[in-house]
Amino acid sequence: MFKEQKGYIVSRHTKEVNGQIEMSLFVKTPDGTVKVIPDRQQTSFFSTIPISELPVDVKGVQYHPTELNSFDHQTVTLIQTNSMTLHSQILKFVKQTGHAVFEEDIKAHDRYLMERNIRGSIRFIGLVEQGGLVYRQAKVIAGDYAPNWNIWSLDIETSVTHNKILSIGITNDLLRQAFVVAPDNTNLENVTAFSDERSLLLGFMQFVKKHNPDIFIGWNLIGFDLHFIDQRCQQLGIRAAFGVNGETWNIRSSENQGKYFASIPGRVALDGITLLKVGGYHFESYSLNNVSHEILGDRKLLHGGDRWQEIERMHQHDLASFVAYNLQDCDLVWRIFKQLKLIQLQQTRVDLTGIPMEQTGGSVASFENLYIPRLHQAGYVAPSWKDEAFVASPGGFVMNSLPGLYKNVLVFDFKSLYPSIIRTFFIDPLARITAQKAPQQNNQHIVPGYLGAHFEVDQAILPELVGELAKAREEAKSSHNDILSYAIKIIMNSFYGVLGSNVCRFYHAELASSITMRGHEILQLTKTWMEEKGANVIYGDTDSLFVVLNDESAEPDVLGKHLCEDINQTLTAWCRDYANVDSHLELEFETLYERFFMPTIRGQEEGSKKRYAGKTNNKVVFKGLEAARTDWTKLAREFQRNLFDIVFNDENPIAYIQSIIEQLKAGQLDEWLVYSKQLSRPLSEYSKHKPPHVRAAMMIDEKRASLGLPLEYNKGRKRIHYVYQTSGVMPYETQADLNHLDYEHYIEKQLVPIADSLLPIFKTNMASLLSQQISLL
Template sequence: MPETIEFMLLDSSYEIVGKEPVIILWGITLNGERVVLLDKRFRPYFYALISPSYEAKAEYIASAIKRLSMAKSPIIESRVVDKKYFGRPRKAVRVTTMVPETVREYREAVKKIEGVEDSLEADIRFAMRYIIDKKLYPFMAYRVAVEETEHSQGFRVSKVFNIVGEPIPIADITSIELPEMRILAFDIEVYSKKGSPNPSRDPVIIISLKDSNGNEKLLEADGYNDRSAIREFVDYIRNFDPDIIVGYNSNHFDWPYLIKRARRLGIKLDVTRRVGAEPTTSVYGHVSVQGRLNVDLYDYVKEMHEIKMKTLEEVAEYLGVMKKSERVLIEWWRIPEYWDDKKKRTVLRRYALDDVRATYGLAEKLLPFAIQLSAVTGVPLDQVGAMGVGFRLEWYLIRAAYDMNELVPNRVKRYEESYKGAVVLKPLKGIHENVVVLDFSSMYPSIMIKYNVGPDTIVDDPSECEKYGGCYVAPEVGHRFRRAPPGFFKIVLENLIKLRKQVRAKMKELSPDSPEYRVYDERQKALKVLANASYGYMGWTHARWYCRRCAEAVTAWGRNLILTAIDYARKLGLKVIYGDTDSLFVAYDKEKVKKLIEFVEKELGFEIKIDKIYRRVFFTEAKKRYVGLLEDGRIDIVGFEAVRGDWCELAKEVQERVAEIVLKTGDVDKAIEYIRDVIRKLKEGEIPITKLVIWKTLTKRIEEYEHGAPHVVAAKRMRDAGYEVSPGDKIGYVIVKGRDSISNRAYPYFMVEPSRVDIEYYIDHQIVPAVMRILSYFGVTERQLKVVSAGYRSLFDFFASKA
């Protein structure tokens, strides 16, 4: 007998049973039971777009398509439907078959039929097709009629149901307490004395675990035999039964290593909720663990451009999870040393435990946003982080297209096309006090909405504008967009912005300390990310809704907007110091800034707000290059930073400290003395070699490099010493003394005694160049840093002398 259950959706997949596809929904009931819901009724389909001149023969074409039917997966329906394609009414044939894998085969055959312009939506994966059509979103709650089945289908869940009705969203989800999810963080340590660990040879010596019940555990190899540790890992996951598994760079190291290592040892890595299934690398490079959501936190950290060094310990410190000074740090190449010496194993255990604690702490920071991003886009949590921003927006657009009866364009291979970008003013060189940064809120999405920009609203013939109530014409480039009716992108963006406003309005009713507030805050961030991606998406050559002219028009309107704002600011008597894309830097006069904001919002129709206030900011003549001291005392470095792979940690550290000194004190002499002290410490061996390591990634096999760059030479030396190196490995090297070229003096840092390091190289090519990026603009010379006393008492004296 049918019953009704209420559940939260986690993920979707499918299997072929017999010759029929079965949709699998993984979920948690609102009373906390882990369940599987099966839908055996849904079938794969795609569309054949009929050429306009053949629309009268649509039924004939549908019949011709039906005759392509194959016994292995019959075409069970071929019917003519009315759809829209790029906003225009079109006829298409919806082709439905049995086995999802045959859709691509039919797609190619259908395109050969006379009168068929193209096959569309054949590349939308079957499980995603289902949740799109049924309007299902991860981490949302639904009510559905089901029938319980015999629990003999190989699922590790409390109950298995067959879906017999249509899932209905539970209207006010905030009034329902959603079930708590079980979360497990893990990290592995590998024993390798020969460079990059090799799963066919090197054992997993420690697997560290921390779960949402507060349990922490280290699973250790028996000496160099890791069979028991990996088996214990399988047992732990099966017993704890996590809904979400988190790691750091786990999609590209921990999981692939464990999968290959288990296979090498003949162990079945049976950790999924589907009995007998093992983790596999899936689309977007993520590792799929059926029935569980595997999340690589590194995917989200990669997008945090403000974090320069993205190692686990650096990120954990930056996000306030764990200070580096309060945890154990061991270089990866020294792990065998700590494992071999039983007296040192205690330290290695603490290191492994700190790693997994940091990973779990990052999950607490990052998962709320990731979950909301999944809920907003409709993409399962294990995939949404691994895919790029463009793909996230695209899945949102595909759902919107389904709701609007729009056909989804195919992804087409295209060559990169350039177009004129945003306005970047030449800055007023020097030090400026009390500077406000005004930021146009969501400038590009707002332009797209105001001027109805999209690939479906372009008007090529000016005479056609009249029938649309006129056209918006982009300045400079002249592209026209109809005024009405609203296009696909305008509707989507208006909905996104409306949703975000509703969420933010709800936040005002809640206490900032409440869990509900935090959920809404992460939701509004996810909506903002999607809206802001829309302009870049149109100019992305991999986009289904690619439109170079649209992107070009948006930047043209953007340039016009910021130049108009700059002109008005100057009329008000505001000193304009710099302008970049959607930001203006002006001297902070409260009343005049208020008038500028009113002009932009009332006269130009765009929202602008105060983003930052600098107590002091320094500009060179170069664009996109400045250093600012924020009101809270933080240093903001843009364009100067030594962030390339060929800078050592000391160079980065010194540069930031110099910026802090000159902006907080205005004292050039003090900055110079600081540099001299660093140079002295270098020469006297007081700075650890780890701060001098330069990291660079091998992007191809050593043999494929034509020229011996330093990291390539260092990698060869590692290989010659018996270490295995391969593409993707990060090579850490230092430069040693000698008269050879710099490349020939590059050695793996763990093979070098500190006394061999070429200190003069680090002074001349690392420390001094890093700080001269800032100090040279104040008349400081390299010679002053190394030998002579400072020539200026302060930055202000310097600029006064130039006046």
């Protein structure tokens, strides 16, 4: 029986079944999650090989002439196969003939969805089998179904001593459950006890199958929790059957990047740390304890480097507290996801670009999903990725600054500068290729780029796409849909990075450079036009200009708005004169800093870059200075914040500086003296130079090894906390490590650089102040 249904794609997969390809979509419907097997089960790729040169009568392989062309303007043949094995074999044959192949790496399920402009929501009709769990021979089109997700916040607790799972916690608004290795007579609310780890895993697996979650969320969920569960299943000989119909999941890691991925048929695993970064959130530390404190004003029930000992003690002697600890971690993650709407953000990205729900990165995939169908409509196939020499495009334009302490500094920003440049100057992979072929004497509208590039206006795909996204973003803003607006912004801003990355098949140095170098030109022109109107530009960076107006007879914000209008009119006229194009460039008057400080490069008179402080609306904003950097101590950050509060209020900071030095030496600021820095790679890779945080991490691992415990930092990529004692660097793990601190180190390395950036304004320096204090002793 054929039945029509609606739903939302949870996961997508392709595998070989009995010598045939099987694409499957796991779809959440109003009646539950079902497996949808589309009617067309084929792999596809293109080649310049003529059909006459291909092997004939190969069962399961079809050849089709097309009117599509490669970027080398050669007509291509479409080659389709009924199995992944045949796909590999025919692909190998074609490559051996010397003919080019295109789009051979696009997965069958991704191509199927891409060609139909399907993102997340679908409608389908298919032959119902297995009690409604499977739809075969399905025809699938885009739909408008909005799913009501069943989301579980998951967290595990483990024994560091025995490398085993002690409990698995699950929470959401309606569910609160802990699966715990505990005595049979355990009688605690929300607790299911198991005699051993194996029974716990099997019981949890049954619970998952019965209650059918769509999405698992957690903190370092895939890299720790799911990876650990997967390892323990392997050790215990348990098949990790966490798929919606009992399929095995696949937890894997990238070889070089230390990233983990989870493929679970019919389910999705989303990590909170990753989604925070996707959402543009920045924290001094991405630990759950820190993020929950900043977002929720709440914390884990235990925190600190030695909490594993207390966890194991509670598991043995205070099970109620142990369970409360486990479930609190689940609750914190659940509340963070709800408050920041992280699931909505991820789903919106899927709806806009068609990336898989589990794919939290994927700028290249997003670009290709949007661009390739349009490219086919224009009569071309996408180029294959080439392992060619990478030519980096120039970065954003950064001006030399004019250092000093200022009043009324106006900041002007170009709205979505790089997407606007793409749209205005028709920067596009296809337009670059067709412009090379277009006869210059004909009437084609050709726009010049950089590094020899030109772009044919009538063939440009990307500017139209950017225009559609820009319009959608304005509509989202007007309807106060902040998540949609931000998701569109992420996508538009990623286009430059994609075109400038050699992991993208469309990469070419001419494309990225035509964006950034045009940005340089626009900023320099704008600076010149502003100075012609009497303004003084003291700094510029990528899409922003910092301006001091010499006219003090009017309100600075009024003058700023007038200047902005004048520049936009000038830009419109320049674009028309330069390349006969309509300007989509828009300068905005962004901020007025009542007080502003641009420092010099440390130890020099030249102005610094990407470092400043400014006061606007009674709030001091720091950029690149110590107060905004997580690798400086709290002492440095608080010192700098208070220092600028004083200076921006036109007060003398010398008494405050002397007071801080006295408090530091008296031991009153010891808890502010902890350094915190991220390990960027495993400890074993620090062979020559070993920075302080690396030495501290090595001390911790040496101590753990002596106790027979697993090494904490052998895989790297964790944040290290350390202090400077009189004997040198020491890991900071407990309050006892705040002994014998080297106060002179903190004065010299943390206070002096900050104070000396401002003290010349007051005709003194830290050396002079310190010598005065010594003379008073």
